[in-house]
Amino acid sequence: MADRRRINGPAGATIPPIFDDGVDKKTASQKPTRSRPANAVRHTFLKTGVTPSASGSAYLEVEVPGKPGVSGLKLSCTVHGPRSLPRSSPFAPHIILTTHVKFAPFATKQRRGYLRDPTERDLGSHLETALRGAIIADRWPKSGVDIIVSIIEGDQDRETSKEQGDESWDMMNALSGCITVASAALADAGIDCVDTVAGGVAALVREEANNGVAKIVIDPVPSEHVKIEAACCVAYLPTRDEITNLWFKGDMPDDNMNTYMELVQQGIQASKFANRVLVQSISETVG
Amino acid sequence: MSKMAPTVTIPGQLLGPTSKYKPGPGTHIHLSSLYSSLLGVVHITHPAKAPGPAKRLNKITPAPAPAELPTISVSRSGISEKREILPEVGNVILCRVVRISPRQAVVAILICGDTVLDAEWQGVIRAQDVRATEKDKVKIYESFRPGDIVRAEVISLGDQANYYLSTAKNELGVIMATSEAGSTMYPVSWKEYRDPDTGLSEARKVAKPF
Numbered sequence: 001m002a003d004r005r006r007i008n009g010p011a012g013a014t015i016p017p018i019f020d021d022g023v024d025k026k027t028a029s030q031k032p033t034r035s036r037p038a039n040a041v042r043h044t045f046l047k048t049g050v051t052p053s054a055s056g057s058a059y060l061e062v063e064v065p066g067k068p069g070v071s072g073l074k075l076s077c078t079v080h081g082p083r084s085l086p087r088s089s090p091f092a093p094h095i096i097l098t099t100h101v102k103f104a105p106f107a108t109k110q111r112r113g114y115l116r117d118p119t120e121r122d123l124g125s126h127l128e129t130a131l132r133g134a135i136i137a138d139r140w141p142k143s144g145v146d147i148i149v150s151i152i153e154g155d156q157d158r159e160t161s162k163e164q165g166d167e168s169w170d171m172m173n174a175l176s177g178c179i180t181v182a183s184a185a186l187a188d189a190g191i192d193c194v195d196t197v198a199g200g201v202a203a204l205v206r207e208e209a210n211n212g213v214a215k216i217v218i219d220p221v222p223s224e225h226v227k228i229e230a231a232c233c234v235a236y237l238p239t240r241d242e243i244t245n246l247w248f249k250g251d252m253p254d255d256n257m258n259t260y261m262e263l264v265q266q267g268i269q270a271s272k273f274a275n276r277v278l279v280q281s282i283s284e285t286v287g
Numbered sequence: 288m289s290k291m292a293p294t295v296t297i298p299g300q301l302l303g304p305t306s307k308y309k310p311g312p313g314t315h316i317h318l319s320s321l322y323s324s325l326l327g328v329v330h331i332t333h334p335a336k337a338p339g340p341a342k343r344l345n346k347i348t349p350a351p352a353p354a355e356l357p358t359i360s361v362s363r364s365g366i367s368e369k370r371e372i373l374p375e376v377g378n379v380i381l382c383r384v385v386r387i388s389p390r391q392a393v394v395a396i397l398i399c400g401d402t403v404l405d406a407e408w409q410g411v412i413r414a415q416d417v418r419a420t421e422k423d424k425v426k427i428y429e430s431f432r433p434g435d436i437v438r439a440e441v442i443s444l445g446d447q448a449n450y451y452l453s454t455a456k457n458e459l460g461v462i463m464a465t466s467e468a469g470s471t472m473y474p475v476s477w478k479e480y481r482d483p484d485t486g487l488s489e490a491r492k493v494a495k496p497f
Contacts, residue, residue, distance in 0.1 A: 055405070082372065083406040091447040134298075136315055136324055140373060141444055143406075187298055190363050192324040194315060195299030239299040240317070279297055282326050286295045286363065 003115050009105055034217065034224040035065060039266070041200075041219040041273045042072070046181070046281040048188040054078035056189025058281075060181040062155065062173075065221070072221070073173060074153035077181040079189040081145035089144075094137035095191075096144040099128040101178055107154040108167070119167075123175055126245055130179045130199065130235035133244030136192040145191060149178045155221075168249060169203070169222040172233040175247065176201045179235045180274045187282045195237035197244055198278050200270025202263050203231035204250070214253055216262055218270040229253060234267035238275050243268070296323035302359055311360025327363040334358075374399045374408060374441045374450050379459075382410055382452070384435045390414050392431040394439070396450060409449050412439060416453035417492050429478075429490035430454075436463035438494050460494035 036042070043063045051057035062073040082095060089096070101123040103112040116124075131147065155173045176199030183197045203220035206227045207213070214229055222228055230250025236243050243264075252259055296302070302314060302321040310316055311332070313325040323329070334355040374380055374396055382394035396408040417425045431437065438459050439452040454460045457477075466472050466482035466489060474493045475481045481488040 081406075084408050085447070087448045089447060139324075142447070143373060187326040190325055190327075192313070192315070193298040194317065194322070194324060196297055237299065239301070239322070282297055283295055286327055 003113050006114055008113060009111050011111060032221075032224050034221070038215060038217040039269065041270055042221075044180075044274065044277045046184055046277050048184050048282055048285050050076070051078050054080055054185075054189075055082075056185045056187070056191070058181045058184035058188060060177055060184075062177060065224075072153065073151075073155040073177050075149055075151055075174075075177050075181045077147065077149045077178070077185040079145060079147050079182075079185045079191070081189070082140045082143035082191065083145070085142060085144045091142065093141050095135065095140040097128055097132055097135065097137070098144060098146045099124045099131065099182070100146070100148045101127060101151065101174075102149070103151045103154060107151045108170070109156050110167070119171060123171065123178060126175050126233075126247055127178050127182060130197055130245035131182055131186065133235070133242070134183065134193045134195055134197040134237060135186070136194060139192045145189075147182050147185065149182060151178075156223075166222065166228070169220070169228050169231055172201045172203075172231050172247065172249065173219075173221075175199060175233050176235075176270070176274065179245070180278055184278055184282055188285065195240050195242075196275060196278055196282070197235050197237055198271045198275035199233060199235050200267050200272070200274055201231060201233045202266035202270055204229040204252070204259065204263060216259075216266050218266050218273075230263065232263050232267045234264060234271050236268050236271040236275075238272055294329050295327070296329055296361055297326050298322075298324050302329065302361075307356065308359040309356045311358040313361030314359060321359060323361045325361045325363065327361045330360050330362065332358045332360065372399075372402070372405065374404075374410075376441050376443060378441045380410075380439055380441060380452070381462075382437050382439060384431045384433050384437060385409075386433055387427050387431055389427060392427055393449070394437060394452065396452075410439070410441075410452045411445065411449040412437070412452045412454060416442065416451070416455055419455040430492040431461060432464065432489070432491070434465055435461045435491070438462050454492055454494075457495040458497065460492040462494045464489070464491055 042065055045061040048058045050059045056079040058077050060075040064072040101120050105112050155170055179199030202218045204214050204216055205225040208226050230252055233247040234243055235245035300323045302323055305319050308321055310321055314321050315324045378399050380396050381398040382396045385393045385395050392412045394410045396410050414425045414427055415422050417430045439454050441450055442453045443451040445451040464472050464480045468482055468485050470482055470484050472480040472482050477493050478490055479488045480491045
């Protein structure tokens with residue numbers, strides 16, 4: 001990390017102390033398992049208009065199942081603009097979309113620096129692709145809009161050690177949340193969109209209980225599964241029935257094309273659930 | 288203008304077929320259907336009714352033109368007027384002169400139509416756009432001074448940084464000006480402002496008062 005201008009925290013993992021709150025040791029130390037059905041998503045909270053200084057803003061929280069009061073994913077998104085482009089930029093007949101995704105230093109088990117790292121850039125470009133398909137860009141010539149998503153909590157189980165779990169799966173959940181929260185913030189900012197885009201994740205997981213047979217679940221929590229074989233994050237426009245961004249990752253156990261299709265289909269299903277929360281939340285703001 | 292019960296729409300919500308409505312602000316067309324593109328309240332504006340048939344019914348009149356479709360629009364605030372956030376070609380704007388050069392005056396656009404803009408946009412009034420006649424004799428320093436408030440019309444989206452503006456109409460030009468002595472002046476003719484304290488006059492492209 002080349003950031004020498006700020007006082008950086010420790011580079012290593014920061015796992016907060018876990019206090020004995022009277023929970024039976026035996027059950028607490030057990031690995032969490034997925035208790036909800038394979039086709040159910042976690043409860044989500046979404047609210048728009050949380051940042052008064054921005055043109056539009058939204059806040060999203062996803063709960064941790066089985067741990068009341070603990071949330072896994074906390075995102076805050078602000079939309080600034082449409083505003084004039086800097087003088088150096090060339091003429092643009094449409095709106096220039098800029099997306100920034102930034103993890104808070106304390107959002108994940110591995111501490112994040114203040115400078116954007118490649119993961120954050122990657123998330124930003126995925127988010128831009130997802131939103132570009134939804135925005136009617138030619139309504140706003142010669143202007144730019146900045147979309148900034150802060151990941152306050154990165155959907156990682158703090159009670160598992162740093163070595164456990166693969167961070168790349170957490171990124172998928174983070175991206176789907178980013179897409180949903182940015183879509184709500186865009187609607188709040190009053191920027192023309194063809195549809196409300198929402199993100200959803202589906203994964204192919206291997207379970208011990210299921211004799212090692214892989215199955216597809218939506219909205220996977222990596223710590224709840226023995227192994228995630230593959231996952232896909234979909235940004236989906238429900239009324240247009242279009243996908244604006246598709247991120248597929250992992251190894252498929254067989255060459256069966258149907259498994260791919262099924263995974264994308266389930267991702268769309270997850271996105272529809274997210275969209276329901278989104279529609280409910282933004283409809284409440286106008287009345 | 289008549290108002291239906293306002294219904295809340297979200298982006299992507301179906302509003303109706305294009306055969307029934309004309310698209311207004313905050314809507315878009317997809318596969319010959321109208322969809323909302325904003326979060327807000329739906330407004331349907333009916334076109335002004337054509338005057339009724341002539342009283343003398345024995346007179347032969349041409350068949351009435353096909354009825355114009357009502358315009359459907361979506362806005363956040365609940366007002367059916369278009370939310371003007373960006374200056375568009377044809378808009379009348381108010382701006383403040385920032386700096387002048389022999390060829391052009393650079394202005395900051397403050398108000399577009401009836402809307403105070405959130406962001407400040409830069410505009411340019413070129414010497415040939417100051418007035419409609421004797422364009423070759425226009426001198427920018429005899430038309431505008433930094434600090435003047437100018438009413439102008441947008442004639443082009445311009446280049447990457449500037450909107451191109453024009454004051455080539457009677458009712459366009461400087462509407463507020465301060466003299467070199469620093470007091471607010473009053474207009475005395477189409478090209479002159481006078482300081483009430485010193486009595487000195489300064490040259491401006493004066494907007495005709497309404």
